[in-house]
Structures are given as C-alpha cells and as structure tokens.
Amino acid sequence: MPRLVDHDQRRAELGEAAIRVILREGLAGVTVRGVAAEAGWSTGSLRHYFGNQYELQAYVVQATTDTLRRRVLPRVQRPRTADSAVEGVATIVEEMLPLDAGRREEYALWAAVVEWERQHPPEGGSASWNDQRALHRQCVAALRGHETAREPGQAALPHPDAEVELWAALLHTFVDGLASQLMNTPGQVSAADAAQLLRSLLRAVPPAGSSPSAGSSPVGP
Template identity: 50%
Template structure:
C-alpha cells in the first residue's frame, strides 16, 4: 500500500526546524535553505509545503502562538477554582515571559517575527498582537471585579490592560536580556505587585 503522508504533521515539523534555526542563528538565518537543511529535507521538498519564505514564516508564528494559547487554556482548566484569582491570572501572564528555556525560545521567535514583519508584512501578525492584548483585557476585567465576558468593557479596563500589556512586555525583555538583574523569582514578585494595583472598577 502507498505510504500515507500526514501533510499537516510535515508542515509542523518544518516549523519546529525553523524555530531551532531562529534560536541558533537569529531571524536572518532562517531561510528556506537553512530550514530545509535543519529538517533534513531538500529545498524543493520544503517548497512543496511552503512555496515562499513568507508562507513558512507566517506558519512558524502561528504554530508558536497556538502552543502558547494551548498552555494558557490548560492552566485555566487546571487552576480555575483552585487558586486565588490573582495567582491564577499571574500564572497565565507568566506564559508570555521567558522564565525557562522553552519560553526563551518562543521569545526569540517573537523577536524574529518582528524583524520579518519589518521586512515584509506577515499575514496574521497583527492578529497575534491582538490576541495578547485580549488576554490582558480579560485579566484586568476579572481583577477589576467584572463578571462574564469582556464585551464593550469600561474604558478604564482598556487603559489598565494597556498598562499591563506594556508592563509584561517590559518584564519579558528584562527576563530575556538581564536575567542576573531580573531573575525569575523577582519577575514573578514584581508581576504580582503590579496586578495587586489594578483597581476594583465594577460598580458596587
């Protein structure tokens, strides 16, 4: 019988190879040729799945974003009702901060996506940012005492979500580039200190 090829799995294997190249060689090193070599494929075989370098880059960003979103969903399912709200949301936001090797690799990928987007617009890049902003809105919405889904939220929630998003991005940068000054335990403590400052905005 002819061998059944899982094309989606092949595409994801190529995305993982691209991530390894980015971690090792940086954004500029992740070309079709270098990714194909990392995966043990020919350039022609890679182009069967991704006709352009841009398509490969867009898929890599999507795969890593899905990985982070899956971890966040799993943490919500595991910790909701078990942890105090502040601890729950702090744990979710920590998934965006490079506190271990896996998250450091993902942070390097986001830096690569930023560089690639500067060279040429990548489909979905803004949506990825919007997804992160949405998480920060949900966190502030809950900490501020609102219930349900954050639809047509209080403008103050949006403002605090912006503050929090910028703050978490800053923590991520410091965790990545000055880990001796901002080790994981300090990052976690500072994050919780900031979250404790979110005011209770819900009426009553």
C-alpha cells in the same frame, strides 16, 4: 505501486524543523537552504512545498503561532485556587513571562512572530498582540470585580469599563517590558523580582466603583 506521501505530515515536519532553526538563529535563519538542512531534505524537495523564502517563512510563522497557542492556552485556562484575586491573576500572567527554560523558548518563538509582523504588517493588526491584550483585559476585569467574558470574541472587544481598558494597556506594556528584561538582562532582574513587581502592579488596580485611577501607585513593593 508508488508510495503515497502525506503532504500535510511533511509540511508539519518542515514546520518543526524551522522552529528548531528559529530557536538557534531567529527568523533570519529560516531560509529554504537552512530549513532543508535542518530537516535532512534537499533544497529541491523543500521547494516542492514552498516556492520561495517568503512562502516558507509565512507558513513557519503560522505554525509557530499555533504552537504557542497549544502550549500557553491550556496553562492559562487551567483551574486555579488562590488566596486572593491578585494572586490568581498573577499566576495567569506569569505564564506569559520567561521565568524558566520552557517559557524562555516560547518568548524566543514569540519574538520571531513579532519580527515577521514588523516586516509584513498583517491586515487587522497583530494577532499575537490582540491575543495578549484580550488576556490582560480579562485579568484586569476580574480584578475590578467584573465577570470575565465567556467567548473569545467578546474578550477581544473593548471593555465597557474604561478603567479596564486603561489598566489592561498598562499591564500589557508592563509585562512586555518585564519579559524583555528577564530575557535580555537576567542578571539584573530575577524571577523573584519579577513576581514581586507583577503583584505590586496588580494590587494597584482599583476595584470597580472607586474613583478613576484611584488605586495605589503601581511603582514600588
């Protein structure tokens, strides 16, 4: 009797092998030959699942996105106790920064997703970018004293408070830049520096009811 093959399991194994390749070589290393070698397969066996490199990379990028969500979302969503709203929000945002080995690995995976989206712009825009903007929107809304959205779809929509949208954009840009510095020039920016800079920006977010953009300058300690 022929042995039954679990094709979903085999595709998952290929996805895991490809992620290991990404961490060593980036998205460019995700080739049929390279992933087959990593998984211990022949190229012919891998082509049974993916007809060309585009199909392989598209599958791997989706698998990578799913992996990042499984890793990051539980950390972001876990209950927190903090002395202040700024501190509570800071501990959430720090989950997006490459402050340790695990989060540096996640950043490398995220960079591969971004590179794929740059090469193949998705309809409706970048899902990873939209996910991050929704998170930053929620964080700023909390700092402004608003209730956070109960449904993910609601968090993806522009907030009725224009200041939330402005500061969510500033926070998103800031976090991207800070993450890049932590990865690319780690000798110049320490984890402690990053923590201080992040909290400085968050303290500058003006509470609801104040004059627009009347918070303290986001520059400086």
